Amino acid sequence: MNPIWQYESGPNGPENWHHLCEQFACGRDFPDQSPIELLEAQCVVDPEKIQLKFHYQRERFFAQRFNHAAHFVPPERESFVNYQGVRYVLSDIHFHTPGEHIVEKHSYPIECHLVHTHEQQNLVIGILLDLDEDRGLRLGDIEAGVNKGEFFFNPEMFLPELLSYYQYEGSLTTPPTVGPIPWFVMSEPGLIANELYMELQGDNGHNNRPIQPLNGRKVYFVE
Numbered sequence: 001m002n003p004i005w006q007y008e009s010g011p012n013g014p015e016n017w018h019h020l021c022e023q024f025a026c027g028r029d030f031p032d033q034s035p036i037e038l039l040e041a042q043c044v045v046d047p048e049k050i051q052l053k054f055h056y057q058r059e060r061f062f063a064q065r066f067n068h069a070a071h072f073v074p075p076e077r078e079s080f081v082n083y084q085g086v087r088y089v090l091s092d093i094h095f096h097t098p099g100e101h102i103v104e105k106h107s108y109p110i111e112c113h114l115v116h117t118h119e120q121q122n123l124v125i126g127i128l129l130d131l132d133e134d135r136g137l138r139l140g141d142i143e144a145g146v147n148k149g150e151f152f153f154n155p156e157m158f159l160p161e162l163l164s165y166y167q168y169e170g171s172l173t174t175p176p177t178v179g180p181i182p183w184f185v186m187s188e189p190g191l192i193a194n195e196l197y198m199e200l201q202g203d204n205g206h207n208n209r210p211i212q213p214l215n216g217r218k219v220y221f222v223e
Helices: 014-019 022-029 194-200
Strands: 052-055 059-066 069-073 080-083 086-096 110-118 121-131 150-153 165-170 181-186 190-192 220-222
Touching (some): 014 022, 080 121, 190 194
Parallel strands (some): 121 190
Antiparallel strands (some): 052 080, 059 150, 080 086, 110 121, 165 181, 165 220
16 A cells, blocks of 8 residues: 655655665666756757657546545556557546646646557656636536446547647656656647636645656757
8 A cells, every 4th residue: 555645745745655665666767757847948949850640539537535635547558649650548647736747947827648558568648738718728618427427528629729839758758657657748828717727726725746757868959
């Protein structure tokens, strides 16, 4: 059984996660942790190196709360992305408030993580979301099913219009913070209305891991 961990600073806080148990020690042993600060001016532009292809569709999700966050879990796992010839299926969508990555010196109120898996390997797409009452995603855009906690939607609704992104090798941002994991963080924010933002907030209003050192990693920018 994993120990209790939290986001508040203290014995069980982010600065001590890697001390809580042996399973969490990867936060100490693997140096390339997430999230990080992202600056286009410091990136390597190499569009031929990294190709990410989306194959999202409307499917069923179940809303859950665990690990201090709101999650949408797709039981059928019908949506996927292709990266370097490998198919990664969408296995979880969850949210961090405020956003974890900092893009061009700007932080956002909420960040959506679309977690994909291939065998034992994860791939995560991070989408910063800005509040917009006129154009933002609303509760009514998510169709409720007949069963409790059941919803139907296309996960592409979280994506921004412009699909340029930063790509780097990092880790999960919740314990155990294992890596390496390919990260794709959209350079432009998506939009969300306040009513949906309030539903997706983390426990106690915040569940964001602090920024981690870059440690000499290369970050790529793909337009």
